[in-house]
Amino acid sequence: MEAISKPVKKKDHDAKMSGRALYVDDHVLEGMLLGRLLHSAKAKARITRITLPELPEGYYVVDKHDVPGINYVHIVQDDTPVFVEDTVEYVGDPILMVVGPELKEVERILTEIVVVYEELVPILDMLKSDTVFFNYNYAKGDIQRALKEADRVFIETFQTGYQEQAYLETQGMLAYPHDGRMTVRGSLQCPYYVHGAVAKALGYEEKDVQIIQDVTGGGFGGKEAFPSILACQTAVAAKKANKPVKVIFERREDMEFTSKRHPSVCTYKVAVKDGEITGMDIDVLFNSGAYTTLSPVVLQRGLICANGVYRLDNLRVVGRAVKTNTVPCGAYRGFGAPQTFFAVEMMMDHLAKEMSLDSLELKQRYMVKQGDATSTGGKYHFHVPLPEMIEQIEELTNYREKRRQYRNQTGRYRKGIGMSMFFHGCGFTGSGERDIIKAVVRIRKNPDDTVEILASNSDIGQGLKTTFSKIVADTLGISLARVLIENPDTDRVPDSGPTVASRSLMTVGGLLRRAAERLKQEWQAGEEQVIEEHFVEPDFVIPFSIAEFKGDAYPTYSWSVNAIEVEVDTLTATTKILGAWGTFDVGVPVDINIILGQMEGGFLQGIGYASMEEMNCNEQGMIRNNSFSDYIIPTALDVPNLVTKIINNPYTHGPYGAKGAGELPLVGAAPAYVEAMENALGVNLNKAPFTPEDTMRVLLGGLN
Amino acid sequence: MVEFILNGQEVVSKAQANQRLLDVLRQEFRITGVKCGCKEGECGACSVILDGKLVNSCLVALGSIEGSTVTTIEGYRETERYAALDKAYASVSAVQCGFCIPGMILASECILAKNPNPTEAEIRAGISGNLCRCTGYNAIVQAISIAAEEGKGLW
Numbered sequence: 134m135e136a137i138s139k140p141v142k143k144k145d146h147d148a149k150m151s152g153r154a155l156y157v158d159d160h161v162l163e164g165m166l167l168g169r170l171l172h173s174a175k176a177k178a179r180i181t182r183i184t185l186p187e188l189p190e191g192y193y194v195v196d197k198h199d200v201p202g203i204n205y206v207h208i209v210q211d212d213t214p215v216f217v218e219d220t221v222e223y224v225g226d227p228i229l230m231v232v233g234p235e236l237k238e239v240e241r242i243l244t245e246i247v248v249v250y251e252e253l254v255p256i257l258d259m260l261k262s263d264t265v266f267f268n269y270n271y272a273k274g275d276i277q278r279a280l281k282e283a284d285r286v287f288i289e290t291f292q293t294g295y296q297e298q299a300y301l302e303t304q305g306m307l308a309y310p311h312d313g314r315m316t317v318r319g320s321l322q323c324p325y326y327v328h329g330a331v332a333k334a335l336g337y338e339e340k341d342v343q344i345i346q347d348v349t350g351g352g353f354g355g356k357e358a359f360p361s362i363l364a365c366q367t368a369v370a371a372k373k374a375n376k377p378v379k380v381i382f383e384r385r386e387d388m389e390f391t392s393k394r395h396p397s398v399c400t401y402k403v404a405v406k407d408g409e410i411t412g413m414d415i416d417v418l419f420n421s422g423a424y425t426t427l428s429p430v431v432l433q434r435g436l437i438c439a440n441g442v443y444r445l446d447n448l449r450v451v452g453r454a455v456k457t458n459t460v461p462c463g464a465y466r467g468f469g470a471p472q473t474f475f476a477v478e479m480m481m482d483h484l485a486k487e488m489s490l491d492s493l494e495l496k497q498r499y500m501v502k503q504g505d506a507t508s509t510g511g512k513y514h515f516h517v518p519l520p521e522m523i524e525q526i527e528e529l530t531n532y533r534e535k536r537r538q539y540r541n542q543t544g545r546y547r548k549g550i551g552m553s554m555f556f557h558g559c560g561f562t563g564s565g566e567r568d569i570i571k572a573v574v575r576i577r578k579n580p581d582d583t584v585e586i587l588a589s590n591s592d593i594g595q596g597l598k599t600t601f602s603k604i605v606a607d608t609l610g611i612s613l614a615r616v617l618i619e620n621p622d623t624d625r626v627p628d629s630g631p632t633v634a635s636r637s638l639m640t641v642g643g644l645l646r647r648a649a650e651r652l653k654q655e656w657q658a659g660e661e662q663v664i665e666e667h668f669v670e671p672d673f674v675i676p677f678s679i680a681e682f683k684g685d686a687y688p689t690y691s692w693s694v695n696a697i698e699v700e701v702d703t704l705t706a707t708t709k710i711l712g713a714w715g716t717f718d719v720g721v722p723v724d725i726n727i728i729l730g731q732m733e734g735g736f737l738q739g740i741g742y743a744s745m746e747e748m749n750c751n752e753q754g755m756i757r758n759n760s761f762s763d764y765i766i767p768t769a770l771d772v773p774n775l776v777t778k779i780i781n782n783p784y785t786h787g788p789y790g791a792k793g794a795g796e797l798p799l800v801g802a803a804p805a806y807v808e809a810m811e812n813a814l815g816v817n818l819n820k821a822p823f824t825p826e827d828t829m830r831v832l833l834g835g836l837n
Numbered sequence: 838m839v840e841f842i843l844n845g846q847e848v849v850s851k852a853q854a855n856q857r858l859l860d861v862l863r864q865e866f867r868i869t870g871v872k873c874g875c876k877e878g879e880c881g882a883c884s885v886i887l888d889g890k891l892v893n894s895c896l897v898a899l900g901s902i903e904g905s906t907v908t909t910i911e912g913y914r915e916t917e918r919y920a921a922l923d924k925a926y927a928s929v930s931a932v933q934c935g936f937c938i939p940g941m942i943l944a945s946e947c948i949l950a951k952n953p954n955p956t957e958a959e960i961r962a963g964i965s966g967n968l969c970r971c972t973g974y975n976a977i978v979q980a981i982s983i984a985a986e987e988g989k990g991l992w
Contacts, residue, residue, distance in 0.1 A: 142927045149935030150923055152870025152910035156936065159869035299970050301874045301882055301936040350872075350936030351970050384875040594934030594971045726930035726976070733973030734933065761879035761968065769961040769974040 135781075137607055137789045140726035144598040144618060149348070157305040157319040157347045158381045165307075165377040166193075168232040168370050169239050171246060172390055173221035176255035176458040176754030180219055180228070186245040192233035194242075195370040202336030206362045207329050213424040213461065215334050215365045221250070222423035223458050224755045225390035227362075232370045232378050255458035257754050259420035260398065262455035266421050267429040269436055271509060271682035274447035276404075279412030283404035287484060291401070291476035292820045293803070295748040296394035296741075297758075298465055299766050302350020303387040304359060308367040309377035315368050318345035321360035322352045323631035324589050324621045330361035331368050345622045352593040353738070354464030357633050358427050359391050388764060389756040392463030393748070395419040395431055395454070397472035399439070401480045404447070408488065410499060412447030413480075415439045417473060421454040422461035428454040431462075433562045433679075435469030437686045440508050441477035442519060442554050443499040448508060458754055464633065466735060467557070467799045471742065474555045475821050478804030482551075483817050491536060492808065493552055497523070500554070511675050511685030518782050519554055522694040522716045525778060526552065529714050530696045539812050548711070550698040551808025553801035558687030559784075559793030560636040563677040572668040573627040574644040576605060576652060580661050584609065584652070585617040586645060588629040590637040592620070595795055596727035597637055603723055604642050604788050608649035609656075627665070635691070635793025638723060639784070644668065646788040671786045689784050691797045692718040695805040697740070701813045706829035708810070712774040713740060717797060718782045721790030725779070732777040732798045739802025740775075741767045747822050841902050843868075844912025854900025859883045861899050862909065870910035870939040874968070881967030884940035885909050891947040891966075910939035918946060921988030922980070931980040933971035941967050945981045953992040954985060 148154040185194055197204050197216040204218065205211040217226050228248060231239045256262055280286055306319035315335055321327055324344045332342045344364070349356060363380060371378040382391070402414040417436055421428040436452040485495040501507075502517050526532060535550045542548070560566055575587040586605060592598040602616040609616075619625075629641045644666040652664045670676075670688075677684035698711040715736050722728035745765045748758040758764040777798075783790030803821040811818050814831050839850045843866060852861045859876070862868040862885070871894055874882030878896040885894045886908040894907075913919050922945055925931075932938050941964060948955055948963035955963065960981045961974070969977065985992070 140928075140930060143930055143932065145935070146927050146930075146932055149932045149938055150926055150942070151914045152939040154935055155869065156872070158873070161867070301880060301934065301968060301970055302872070303874075349934065351934040353970070384877065384880075596930070596933070724930070730930055730933060730972055730976055733975045734971045735973075737973035738970070760877055761875050762877065766968060766970065768965045768968065769978065770965045772973075773957070773961055775973060775975060 134725060135721050135789065137603060138722045138725045140724050141599065141603065141613060143596060144602055145592060154348045156302055156350055157307050160307055162309060162377040165379055166232040166234055166374055167236045167239060168230045168367065168378050168380040169243060170230050171228045171243055173217065173224060173226035173228055175221055175250045175252055176224050176257065177253040178221050178250035179253065180221065180248060181251050182249040184247040186242060188242065189238065192231065192238065192242060193374050194229055194231055195373050196229035199373045200334055200369050201372065202334045206365050207333045208358050208361060208426050209429055210425045213362060213426060215369060223460055224753065225460055227366060230366055230370050232374055255754050257457055257459060257750055259396065259418060259455050259457050262457055264456035265453050266425050266456055267432055267454045268452065269433060269682060270451040272449040273510065274412065276412045276414050276447045276449040279404040279447040280402065280414060283406050283411060285405045287403045287405065287487060289401055289480060289483060289819065291399045291479055293397045293472045293475055294822060295396050296465055296746055297388055297748055297764055298353040298355030300351030300353060300355055303382040303384055304363055304391055305381040306360065306363045306367040307377065307379040308371035310371050310375055314341045314343060315372065316343040316345065317364045317368050318347050319360060319364065320349045320356055321346055322356045322591055322593055322633065324591065324623050325628045326358065326631055327361050327364045328623050331364050334365035335368055335372060343622065343624045346591045346620045348620065349591060349593040353466045354468065355391060356593065357464040357631065359463065385759045388759040390460060392426060392461055394465040395421065395462040395472065399473060399476035401476060403480065403484060410445065410484065413440055413445055415450045417450065417452035419454040420457055420459065420462060422457060422459045424461040426461045426463045428462065430562060431464065431469040434558065435473045437508055437558065437562065438470050439473040439477060441474060442501055442556060444501050444505055459750055460756060466738065466796045468634065468796065470557060470800050471803060474800050475803045478553045479807060479819060482808050482811065496554060507686065509686050510683045514673055515689055515784065516782055518692055518718050518780055519694065522692065522780060525716045526694050526696045526714055529776065530698065532696055536812060541815065545703050546700055547703060547813045548698065548700045549809040549811065549813025550696060551805045551812055552694065552696045553805040554694045555801040556690040556692050557635060557793060557797040557800055559689050559691055560640050560687060561634050562686050563679050566640060566668060567670045570630040572630040572641060572644060573665060574629045574641060574648055575627055575663055575665045576645065576648045578652060578662040580659055582658060583615045583617055587626045588641055589621045589626050590629055590632045590641050593632065595731060596724065600638055600723040600727060601642060601645055604646050605649045608646055609653050635796045638794065639787045639792045640668065642788040642791060688786065689792050691793050693797055693801055695801045697805040697809045699809045699813055701828060703832055706825045706832055708825065708828060710740065710772045712776065713772050714776045715798060716778040716780060718780050719794035719797060720782060720784035720787050720792035722779055723789055723791050728779060728794055729777055731794050733775060735798030736775060736777060736802055737767050737772060739799040740772055740806060743803035743806035743821050743823065745822060745824060747824050839899050839903050841904060842906040844908060850899055852899055854898065856899045858894040858897040858899055858902060862894060868909050868911055872936055872939060874936065881940045881944065882937055884943050884967060886943050886947065891944055910942060913943060913946060918988065918991050921991055922984045925980040925984035925987060928983060929976045929979050931972060931976035937967055937969045941969065941977060945984065948981060949985055949992040957982065
């Protein structure tokens with residue numbers, strides 16, 4: 134283990150452990166009002182009339198008329214309204230907010246508001262959508278020819294469902310006007326995203342808006358874009374009332390109306406000639422929901438890895454993110470990749486069966502290696518450690534032998550094992566880092582020779598305060614206690630970009646390392662010094678063009694192999710997970726405990742996505758699974774035997790050899806689990822999550 | 838008026854008897870270590886120890902606790918047992934976003950108070966009513982087991 138990997142007590146441990154850490158709902162300000170939104174009850178309708186009850190003194194109704202700036206939230210394309218205009222586009226669309234001193238009274242007022250809708254016909258099924266928000270396609274080689282000359286062409290469709298981030302702390306925001314400015318603080322990942330959005334909605338100059346991240350109870354992508362919406366609404370209410378306003382979502386509200394992982398339908402057409410895979414023609418469909426939010430970027434990432442970790446000379450990938458009258462989808466750990474990795478891994482598994490091979494044997498034949506071209510004509514510049522990772526998993530699980538043993542079982546209890554191999558592209562997709570984000574960090578040395586980190590990335594539980602501090606402390610050769618880091622406040626920190634895309638440690642951590650190296654050279658004891666660093670794209674990168682979908686979509690990749698073993702009770706259709714093993718290459722861990730925590734937590738979220746986390750809409754477009762009673766996430770009892778290993782594969786351009794880590798462990802759990810279910814049940818399966826109800830359908834002969 | 842003992846002190850609540858203990862603690866007594874994750878008894882973030890038992894304070898009506906003893910993280914953090922758990926949780930970095938942690942610590946206490954030498958399976962069962970979305974639970978299970986070992990005699 135490298136010296137930097139040695140674990141330390143986390144910077145935020147004491148405050149969180151002792152219950153002293155203050156989350157947004159823990160703040161109470163003088164004269165503060167509490168707010169609650171009125172959400173649309175219809176999936177698509179025109180609002181013809183809204184009747185308000187008489188408001189008691191001190192209570193306000195806030196809607197589109199109160200937005201002083203632009204009534205749209207700045208995300209990527211600004212089509213998400215702060216408060217709806219005349220039509221509603223999904224069940225949950227925010228119509229207005231009621232604020233006042235007592236929440237009970239606010240709730241009473243809400244129940245007395247009458248909204249008259251003229252109902253329109255909603256589109257709830259993505260396959261029936263008539264609006265394509267985004268479409269991209271790219272190709273290499275000659276797929277038409279490969280398909281024409283093939284001995285056999287296999288066509289299959291794969292489906293994945295919603296996944297809810299289920300952070301334990303629901304969305305929450307607190308806004309307060311003062312001195313002609315607006316401060317908004319709350320549970321969020323990306324202070325400068327919120328900053329830009331609030332300034333536009335209020336029509337304020339950027340200098341008159343301040344955003345502060347409070348201690349945040351989990352994000353997982355769910356607090357990337359959504360907080361911008363809630364912050365605009367809360368700030369508009371605070372502006373109107375001229376008082377502090379706090380809005381904390383209820384769990385059901387959070388589950389029904391905040392962004393989730395995009396459901397997908399992927400169709401793979403695979404050409405096989407002389408026993409070789411000669412091409413893949415891939416069609417990817419993502420359900421964007423009612424507004425565009427982050428769908429273009431989620432779709433891009435999903436498309437780039439649609440061929441998995443496999444080398445294919447002839448490839449065509451076509452993708453669309455379409456509109457439906459359902460809750461807008463957005464960022465969730467993995468960001469489009471879990472959907473297509475599920476599809477391609479299952480496709481390879483099914484192809485192997487057709488070719489009378491074990492899936493691992495087939496996959497190994499096509500695995501990429503260092504120097505190979507990526508799907509978009511970039512290059513895998515660095516070592517691809519998949520072969521040794523597969524052997525490590527084999528050693529831990531006896532995979533090959535079990536896989537054989539578990540074929541053709543009879544009897545009540547049947548076992549199965551499955552394996553997946555995958556990567557996660559580290560950092561922003563394409564040229565976003567270079568052209569859009571242009572990250573800046575500062576470190577400030579105080580006269581007492583403490584050093585403060587000034588960056589806009591937020592610690593949302595992933596340990597960033599600790600890993601950032603370790604990088605700076607170790608580079609400067611000072612104790613960790615002398616490195617200071619607060620939650621970001623846009624009045625104090627430069628824009629080092631959002632806390633997303635597994636970029637913070639690799640990219641921003643790299644800038645901090647450079648800043649600390651410079652400070653070390655220029656160090657003057659007892660003086661105040663400020664060092665600033667700006668993002669520079671590594672020179673080996675083949676520039677990415679989004680217009681052509683060509684080049685290095687990512688500078689490097691994190692790699693992983695997972696195996697999951699199950700035992701199905703064919704009487705009750707329940708499944709016990711006997712073991713889940715994952716080996717991960719995230720470069721050098723900047724702290725081994727933190728990295729293991731990320732891998733274990735992400736892997737378990739992935740197993741939830743694979744096996745139990747089912748969420749659907751009813752015929753009216755309403756999310757049915759809107760509580761922890763109906764949307765089941767894993768408890769401590771579900772996967773007792775979850776084993777994670779880290780392999781050492783330093784990334785030469787990352788700080789201390791580190792690269793992206795946070796998202797990787799979620800990406801490949803679903804195909805490993807569903808392959809294991811196939812192995813146990815002796816059938817082909819095409820959907821995730823694969824729940825006990827699905828198992829029951831297979832056992833009754835209804836599915837496949 | 839409901840009287841009970843909160844973190845060792847006799848207190849009187851003026852809230853209505855049908856109020857959730859969770860809301861009374863957070864709003865009337867400004868006890869912010871008790872977190873609200875769902876208000877439906879599913880997540881365990883609002884766990885408190887009520888007369889020696891771990892309960893979801895969102896499912897407890899104030900009127901039912903007359904004369905009872907309630908311990909939250911604010912009281913528990915002053916104990917030696919907390920110190921042992923604190924050290925153990927820190928050693929394996931078991932705290933990520935921290936929102937489940939006050940409840941999880943009180944759950945840890947209840948496991949060890951009942952059984953000072955729990956098996957891994959017993960620990961997992963003991964925290965199974967406390968959801969954590971960050972850690973995958975391994976580090977938390979490990980921390981409780983370390984605390985049991987290092988804190989011998991405390992429980």
